Amino acid sequence: xxxxxxxxxxxxxxxxxxxxxxxxxxxxxxxxxxxxxxxxxxxxxxxxxxxxxxxxxxxxxxxxxxxxxxxxxxxxxxxxxxxxxxxxxxxxxxxxxxxxxxxxxxxxxxxxxxxxxxxxxxxxxxxxxxxxxxxxxxxxxxxxxxxx
Numbered sequence: 001x002x003x004x005x006x007x008x009x010x011x012x013x014x015x016x017x018x019x020x021x022x023x024x025x026x027x028x029x030x031x032x033x034x035x036x037x038x039x040x041x042x043x044x045x046x047x048x049x050x051x052x053x054x055x056x057x058x059x060x061x062x063x064x065x066x067x068x069x070x071x072x073x074x075x076x077x078x079x080x081x082x083x084x085x086x087x088x089x090x091x092x093x094x095x096x097x098x099x100x101x102x103x104x105x106x107x108x109x110x111x112x113x114x115x116x117x118x119x120x121x122x123x124x125x126x127x128x129x130x131x132x133x134x135x136x137x138x139x140x141x142x143x144x145x146x147x148x
């Protein structure tokens with residue numbers, strides 16, 4: 001396989017996003033999906049937002065003294081503002097982890113996403129990793145997955 005086939009991505013998919021199945025809603029047996037754009041230098045909306053949020057902290061970043069909790073909050077905010085474009089079929093629950101109403105679907109919003117990430121840091125880590133994978137943004141791979 002050539003380098004071009006191995007590494008070339010679809011620039012439109014990187015910005016407009018792809019839908020990825022991330023789990024199963026046990027209450028309606030349908031997939032839970034997220035729509036994400038690519039978390040990379042090729043996504044200008046992401047890089048500009050990241051630059052804007054980190055600019056006031058450049059000295060701390062260069063000196064490796066930026067508080068880890070602040071860094072995580074900044075990254076999650078940029079992720080929700082530029083990478084996470086939406087989700088589907090997420091069961092509604094209160095943030096104590098108890099399902100509020102098994103038949104209701106949690107609406108996507110910035111605040112709700114940040115609350116979920118605060119409650120479940122591994123969720124953020126998983127979705128961030130998915131957004132960084134170039135394979136999700138290759139047109140050939142998307143066609144193969146769809147059976148075309």
